[in-house]
Amino acid sequence: xxxxxxxxxxxxxxxxxxxxxxxxxxxxxxxxxxxxxxxxxxxxxxxxxxxxxxxxxxxxxxxxxxxxxxxxxxxxxxxxxxxxxxxxxxxxxxxxxxxxxxxxxxxxxxxxxxxxxxxxxxxxxxxxxxxxxxxxxxxxxxxxxxxxxxxxxxxxxxxxxxxx
Amino acid sequence: xxxxxxxxxxxxxxxxxxxxxxxxxxxxxxxxxxxxxxxxxxxxxxxxxxxxxxxxxxxxxxxxxxxxxxxxxxxxxxxxxxxxxxxxxxxxxxxxxxxxxxxxxxxxxxxxxxxxxxxxxxxxxxxxxxxxxxxxxxxxxxxxxxxxxxxxxxxxxxxxxxxxxxxxxxxxxxxxxxxxxxxxxxxxxxxxxxxxxxxxxxxxxxxxxxxxxxxxxxxxxxxxxxxxxxxxxxxxxxxxxxxxxxxxxxxxxxxxxxxxxxxxxxxxxxxxxxxxxxxxxxxxxxxxxxxxxxxxxxxxxxxxxxxxxxxxxxxxxxxxxxxxxxxxxxxxxxxxxxxxxxxxxxxxxxxxxxxxxxxxxxxxxxxxxxxxxxxxxxxxxxxxxxxxxxxxxxxxxxxxxxxxxxxxxxxxxxxxxxxxxxxxxxxxxxxxxxxxxxxxxxxxxxxxxxxxxxxxxxxxxxxxxxxxxxxxxxxxxxxxxxxxxxxxxxxxxxxxxxxxxxxxxxxxxxxxxxxxxxxxxxxxxxxxxxxxxxxxxxxxxxxxxxxxxxxxxxxxxxxxxxxxxxxxxxxxxxxxxxxxxxxxxxxxxxxxxxxxxxxxxxxxxxxxxxxxxxxxxxxxxxxxxxxxxxxxxxxxxxxxxxxxxxxxxxxxxxxxxxxxxxxxxxxxxxxxxxxxxxxxxxxxxxxxxxxxxxxxxxxxxxxxxxxxxxxxxxxxxxxxxxxxxxxx
Numbered sequence: 001x002x003x004x005x006x007x008x009x010x011x012x013x014x015x016x017x018x019x020x021x022x023x024x025x026x027x028x029x030x031x032x033x034x035x036x037x038x039x040x041x042x043x044x045x046x047x048x049x050x051x052x053x054x055x056x057x058x059x060x061x062x063x064x065x066x067x068x069x070x071x072x073x074x075x076x077x078x079x080x081x082x083x084x085x086x087x088x089x090x091x092x093x094x095x096x097x098x099x100x101x102x103x104x105x106x107x108x109x110x111x112x113x114x115x116x117x118x119x120x121x122x123x124x125x126x127x128x129x130x131x132x133x134x135x136x137x138x139x140x141x142x143x144x145x146x147x148x149x150x151x152x153x154x155x156x157x158x159x160x161x162x163x164x
Numbered sequence: 165x166x167x168x169x170x171x172x173x174x175x176x177x178x179x180x181x182x183x184x185x186x187x188x189x190x191x192x193x194x195x196x197x198x199x200x201x202x203x204x205x206x207x208x209x210x211x212x213x214x215x216x217x218x219x220x221x222x223x224x225x226x227x228x229x230x231x232x233x234x235x236x237x238x239x240x241x242x243x244x245x246x247x248x249x250x251x252x253x254x255x256x257x258x259x260x261x262x263x264x265x266x267x268x269x270x271x272x273x274x275x276x277x278x279x280x281x282x283x284x285x286x287x288x289x290x291x292x293x294x295x296x297x298x299x300x301x302x303x304x305x306x307x308x309x310x311x312x313x314x315x316x317x318x319x320x321x322x323x324x325x326x327x328x329x330x331x332x333x334x335x336x337x338x339x340x341x342x343x344x345x346x347x348x349x350x351x352x353x354x355x356x357x358x359x360x361x362x363x364x365x366x367x368x369x370x371x372x373x374x375x376x377x378x379x380x381x382x383x384x385x386x387x388x389x390x391x392x393x394x395x396x397x398x399x400x401x402x403x404x405x406x407x408x409x410x411x412x413x414x415x416x417x418x419x420x421x422x423x424x425x426x427x428x429x430x431x432x433x434x435x436x437x438x439x440x441x442x443x444x445x446x447x448x449x450x451x452x453x454x455x456x457x458x459x460x461x462x463x464x465x466x467x468x469x470x471x472x473x474x475x476x477x478x479x480x481x482x483x484x485x486x487x488x489x490x491x492x493x494x495x496x497x498x499x500x501x502x503x504x505x506x507x508x509x510x511x512x513x514x515x516x517x518x519x520x521x522x523x524x525x526x527x528x529x530x531x532x533x534x535x536x537x538x539x540x541x542x543x544x545x546x547x548x549x550x551x552x553x554x555x556x557x558x559x560x561x562x563x564x565x566x567x568x569x570x571x572x573x574x575x576x577x578x579x580x581x582x583x584x585x586x587x588x589x590x591x592x593x594x595x596x597x598x599x600x601x602x603x604x605x606x607x608x609x610x611x612x613x614x615x616x617x618x619x620x621x622x623x624x625x626x627x628x629x630x631x632x633x634x635x636x637x638x639x640x641x642x643x644x645x646x647x648x649x650x651x652x653x654x655x656x657x658x659x660x661x662x663x664x665x666x667x668x669x670x671x672x673x674x675x676x677x678x679x680x681x682x683x684x685x686x687x688x689x690x691x692x693x694x695x696x697x698x699x700x701x702x703x704x705x706x707x708x709x710x711x712x713x714x715x716x717x718x719x720x721x722x723x724x725x726x727x728x729x730x731x732x733x734x735x736x737x738x739x740x741x742x743x744x745x746x747x748x749x750x751x752x753x754x755x756x757x758x759x760x761x762x763x764x765x766x767x768x769x770x771x772x773x774x775x776x777x778x779x780x781x782x783x784x785x786x787x788x789x790x791x792x793x794x795x796x797x798x799x800x801x802x803x804x805x806x807x808x809x810x811x812x813x814x815x816x817x818x819x820x821x822x823x824x825x826x827x828x829x830x831x832x833x834x835x836x837x838x839x840x841x842x843x844x845x846x847x848x849x850x851x852x853x854x855x856x857x858x859x860x861x862x863x864x865x866x867x868x869x870x871x872x873x874x875x876x877x878x879x880x881x882x883x884x885x886x887x888x889x890x891x892x
Contacts, residue, residue, distance in 0.1 A: 037749035037841070048609045054467045056611070059460035061813060099611025101596060107614060111592045115585040122581050126574060129495075129566035 035076040043082050044069050046100075050093045167275050170263040171354040171368060174304075177256040178344045181311075184249035185337035188330040191242030194234050195331060195420040197227035199548070202555035243330045247318050250333050253311040253340060261308050264301065264353055268294050274378040276366040277301055277353040283384035283807040285778030290385060293395045297385045300353035302398065306515060307343040309406040314340065317410055317435075325431065331417035332410075339409055342541055350533045384778070384807035393453030397446055401473055404443025405511045408480060410435040412508035415501055419552040424497060424559045429487045436504075437868035440484055443477050444864070448857040459813030459828050461747060461845035463853070466615040468594045472517035475590055476510040479503055482583035489573045492638050494563030496573075498553060499580070501560065505549040509542050567640040575633040582626045589618040616742070620673070627680040627735065630728050631687045653686035660686075669744075677739040681732045688725050688732075715866060723867025730863055733856030740823070740849025747846075749830065753839035757789075761846030763825055764789040768797070770832055770840055780804040784829045784840055788818060800829040800842065823848040 044058035049065050057065055068089075075085050089097040101107035189196055200223045210220045264277070268291045273279045281294040281301065296302040314336035322329050347353070355366040358374040370376070388394070411432035418428040450470065451463035464470060483503040489496045516538040553560070566574055593610045600608045635641075635649040661679040669675070696710040705713065715722040748760045752767040759765070769785040783801040787794065798816030805812070818825040824847040832840040 041749055048611065054465065054609065061811065094606060096607040096609045099609050100613055101608045101610055107596060107610070108618065111589045111618060114588045118581055118584055122577060126566055126569065126577070129562065
């Protein structure tokens with residue numbers, strides 16, 4: 001036998017084998033490795049199941065929640081992104097599946113307005129309290145002059161005395 | 165029948181409380197007239213045409229008539245009668261509670277409450293604490309505490325404050341009657357099961373043609389509640405809740421009698437301090453329980469039930485600070501009244517929320533029998549109290565003016581503003597899902613992210629104030645005086661922060677947080693130290709004696725400083741776990757290892773066995789290594805309770821000042837060969853939170869401890885009151 005040469009049939013077989021291998025590989029790569037628990041939990045943390053009030057999905061011990069986590073894992077391995085998965089849960093189970101209230105204006109603006117109103121009220125009250133005292137404000141200033149370095153100690157003693 | 169006897173006693177207590185409250189009111193017609201006059205908008209209502217107007221004219225005429233009815237001798241005897249009736253409620257409620265405990269301990273499952281919260285396999289101490297393990301029992305427990313405190317208050321010497329007595333009795337008995345009434349008519353722990361032709365149901369009185377039905381075994385206490393933390397946590401919280409009723413009662417008494425100086429505050433200062441102590445400690449214990457039992461690696465989840473207990477704490481803490489302004493400067497009288505009223509109603513709100521779970525949806529609220537009642541009660545007390553405040557508005561005018569925005573009273577006001585802001589955020593977070601459901605039909609979840617984002621800056625603001633407020637003087641302060649007092653600690657705090665920045669973290673929130681912690685701790689210590697050095701110089705004492713004497717002479721101030729320090733230790737823990745928590749989850753085979761936060765965790769062994777108290781324990785053995793060095797083993801486990809058909813995940817914990825290694829056994833099936841799944845957290849610095857809570861106890865006890873001689877304290881307080889009024 002001279003130099004070994006592959007016949008056409010052999011080429012064909014080799015080609016088919018390689019093609020199959022590549023096809024399997026590419027499918028496997030598209031599917032990706034099974035997502036880890038940490039990847040699942042990262043998304044589950046932001047979700048709330050409709051059954052267990054106020055318990056984030058990543059720590060909820062019920063069987064239903066375990067199945068929901070498995071669903072997240074499947075969706076991840078199908079190549080879905082975090083946003084898509086969260087949106088899917090919101091679409092399926094309602095806005096309460098998300099831990100963040102959907103209406104940002106209502107959820108943040110209302111307390112903010114209340115707080116600002118309170119601040120305004122307080123500043124206004126402070127102004128009103130301060131005004132009538134302007135004329136007498138020289139008295140404490142005069143006092144402040146003749147206290148020297150032990151001013152702090154005097155103040156402390158004075159306050160302690162008052163308690164007696 | 166013991167249960168019937170218990171029911172009878174509760175019914176009697178209800179009428180005794182009613183009698184006491186009504187007699188107290190009638191003993192003081194003038195005060196009653198004040199209540200009528202203060203009714204909201206009564207002037208306009210009287211002008212209404214027709215029957216409505218006439219009705220309101222009647223209340224007006226009634227008030228006039230009542231004022232003429234004043235008969236001192238009759239008043240005194242009626243007030244005494246009210247007081248005695250009040251004192252009767254505690255023994256009665258004690259008896260009812262003892263009967264309930266007897267039923268709980270002796271497995272009387274024919275009683276519905278006993279069936280719901282106990283089972284044969286539970287140890288006796290848990291059966292006793294099951295008293296507050298369900299709604300009916302905890303309402304009885306609440307009432308029992310309420311009557312104990314009210315009795316305690318009525319037993320004190322009243323010589324100088326005679327006019328307050330009927331109204332303090334009235335408010336306590338009104339509250340007590342509401343809670344006892346709730347227990348008797350809606351959530352009775354003495355209901356029994358009867359078998360009728362239609363089936364088994366719980367009744368208060370045996371229906372015709374029925375036989376008593378006794379189940380074989382009880383449901384058992386929720387396993388989550390079978391934990392030492394859960395045994396002390398509810399009583400602590402309730403002690404705090406109920407103690408706040410007393411300052412509120414005095415505030416109302418002051419409003420009705422028109423004695424609106426700071427007497428009511430001085431009389432109840434210790435009550436509000438102890439209330440605050442119990443409430444704070446109750447909250448911390450609740451956090452610790454969640455950390456140890458709930459198995460989600462944290463201690464606080466911004467759950468509505470937690471927030472319900474947190475809200476009265478916020479107003480209570482604001483009150484604690486703002487009463488000082490009234491005592492020292494005679495300002496903010498109206499505000500203090502409003503704060504204590506708010507605290508009282510938040511306490512009622514919290515009690516009701518903690519046990520009923522009605523917040524989960526509008527429907528749950530409408531269906532529960534007690535929901536609407538509670539809200540009616542809160543509405544009535546709130547409107548009536550605020551109406552009284554408005555009526556006395558003129559008497560509550562400030563005695564002095566604000567001098568500067570940097571004075572201590574001004575800074576305390578900002579502190580109050582921040583506490584109120586946090587309250588607004590929390591309240592909104594709790595009711596937003598309800599309003600959303602009501603108006604749009606869509607249920608929403610308000611998760612921790614909302615609270616953290618909204619409250620974070622507010623907490624930072626509070627910490628900043630905690631740093632500078634102790635340095636500012638009452639009356640007036642300037643940037644100059646403040647700056648002189650704080651530049652040394654501030655520079656030191658900056659240096660510490662720079663070190664943290666260079667060596668540990670670049671996280672902006674952490675840098676701000678740790679700077680504030682260092683700032684407050686250093687200023688507080690500096691202030692303490694300066695006081696001690698000054699005293700050392702003048703009294704020739706050594707430094708430690710000086711510190712002790714300084715604390716002894718002004719326990720309120722220095723106890724307060726210790727509380728501030730403890731809050732900062734807690735802040736270290738909170739910053740650590742909130743910003744730097746690490747977690748990983750994975751399935752390990754025996755001898756396989758995983759690593760997190762510098763720890764190597766090796767799964768060594770697992771066993772499943774049946775425990776003596778009706779649970780199946782699955783316990784894993786996990787070896788812990790750090791840099792190849794063996795640190796010990798941890799035993800995370802799952803306890804499955806047969807009676808309640810519920811599993812509990814108990815973590816294995818390794819606590820150090822640096823961090824907590826917290827391992828949970830998530831799942832393990834003996835049949836499968838895939839190994840066990842663990843969830844592992846590393847919670848940096850979290851133990852500072854628990855350490856801080858211990859220091860907190862020390863501080864608050866120093867501040868709240870009664871003086872050795874109560875008479876002298878009273879005399880002293882009296883002298884001070886006279887001084888203040890003389891100064892005006």
